[in-house]
Amino acid sequence: MGAKMNDRVQVWQIPLHVSEETVQRYERCLAEDERSRANRFRFPDDRRRFIVARGTLRYLLSQHFQCVPHDIAFCYGKYGKPSVEPVGLESQMSAERQTTAQSAPGNCDFHFNVSHSGELALCVLGYAHRVGIDIEKIKKIQRLDGMMERCLVSSEQRYVEAATHPLKAFLTYWTCKEAYLKAIGLGLSQSMTSVQVEIDPPRLTAVPTGCEDGWKLHLIAVPEAYTAALVVAGGASVDVKHWAHSTMPA
Numbered sequence: 001m002g003a004k005m006n007d008r009v010q011v012w013q014i015p016l017h018v019s020e021e022t023v024q025r026y027e028r029c030l031a032e033d034e035r036s037r038a039n040r041f042r043f044p045d046d047r048r049r050f051i052v053a054r055g056t057l058r059y060l061l062s063q064h065f066q067c068v069p070h071d072i073a074f075c076y077g078k079y080g081k082p083s084v085e086p087v088g089l090e091s092q093m094s095a096e097r098q099t100t101a102q103s104a105p106g107n108c109d110f111h112f113n114v115s116h117s118g119e120l121a122l123c124v125l126g127y128a129h130r131v132g133i134d135i136e137k138i139k140k141i142q143r144l145d146g147m148m149e150r151c152l153v154s155s156e157q158r159y160v161e162a163a164t165h166p167l168k169a170f171l172t173y174w175t176c177k178e179a180y181l182k183a184i185g186l187g188l189s190q191s192m193t194s195v196q197v198e199i200d201p202p203r204l205t206a207v208p209t210g211c212e213d214g215w216k217l218h219l220i221a222v223p224e225a226y227t228a229a230l231v232v233a234g235g236a237s238v239d240v241k242h243w244a245h246s247t248m249p250a
Contacts, residue, residue, distance in 0.1 A: 026055025029069035132183025151192035
């Protein structure tokens with residue numbers, strides 16, 4: 001028998017370079033505050049990437065909650081981590097579906113996270129598992145040595161210095177740490193050095209006090225120009241899927 005849904009985590013890889021028609025379709029399913037946020041971006045490409053990433057997230061969540069994407073309502077933790085509110089969902093779900101899903105949004109029993117960089121986004125649906133995900137496009141960092149001192153402990157710095165591709169090695173550490181801090185809802189309010197990582201094999205070796213809950217670290221296979229990491233609370237199989245905008249429901 002296959003794994004139960006609660007024992008599985010889905011990671012969706014989402015291309016962000018799409019036609020203007022597709023952007024408009026995603027924009028129509030956004031809430032007013034999301035449209036306002038999109039319109040504050042200075043550059044059109046940044047606006048497009050935000051709309052496509054957020055719109056795809058809405059479609060993925062709507063498939064789980066069996067509602068229309070626009071009816072998904074988000075609330076945010078102290079440090080910006082989103083979760084789903086049940087506003088508008090009950091009227092869209094069957095009675096049977098409400099019985100199984102009604103407690104998920106309000107009680108944060110359904111977990112998800114999203115990250116995007118360059119022209120690629122990752123969305124993880126954790127179901128009952130707390131999750132955090134991060135992706136970074138590999139590009140030049142000014143004063144990399146200073147960033148390493150602020151973000152990495154000495155053993156991690158040595159690993160980067162010895163690596164064939166130091167920039168990618170540094171950003172791999174960054175995504176691992178950021179994914180964990182997003183999973184626990186603290187984001188960059190916490191020092192990067194409070195999280196310590198081994199890359200090969202990937203595992204968390206130290207985390208902030210009180211945040212030790214059996215976390216598993218996964219490096220996610222992404223195109224060569226990127227690096228990405230996922231952190232999951234507890235044991236779960238990870239399925240990586242590719243979102244096709246052409247299959248988006250009308």
